[in-house]
Amino acid sequence: MAILTQDDVYNKMVNEKRPVCPHCGQEMVIWECPPVSFSDGSGWGTPFLYVCFNDDCPPYLEGWNHIMEHYANVASYRCICDPMSGKMDSMPVFSRDGGKGYIIDEEVKAREEARKAAEKRGLGKIEVYHEAGDADAILRVLLAEKTLPKVRLKAAEIIGEVGGLDVIEPIRNHAFEDDQVKERVEASIEMIHKRNYTKECPFCAEIIKARAVVCKHCGKDLPEAKSA
């Protein structure tokens, strides 16, 4: 069985639809399991759980009396759901707000919204640079470490429309991690070459005329130029 890291579980939960509590129908929230020191060492078995924190959820409402009657303790239950198996269960809470400090869903949503807003701003900037034909600005976005994936993808596409031959070298010297970006960058370079009737020498990588049969930089014979 593949071992899932905390990040794996987290990413799965953030990207999937939250389950609904089988007792009350309310959407459950992502909850980070607090550190435990159970003597049996079993712990939670997962870094995160889904929890129903609806204060009107029947098992939670009835739990106070039930536990008081049977165990003479002030406690109740919250419905929980294992994110990997989808299995529903319950955990004890000792107050109305017990465990609420570990809800991370609000934080997740806020972060997601901030990311979307930043992405929108980034795409807006690309549009402005595109209209202005500002290839340098687009190149900067394309190569910047902090650029968001969607924005980088857009920059990779637009650079082919506005870029001159001078953008090819900095792009070639950059290692892109995303395969989709790599593909778009290749298509863009192709587009720039077409516009300029150029190509790159397969031996020395210098930019030469598309129809050249000998590289003027390294002197090597070139594979036959494709007839346009």
Ligand SMILES: [Zn+2]
């Ligand atoms: Zn519920």
Ligand SMILES: [Zn+2]
């Ligand atoms: Zn050459």
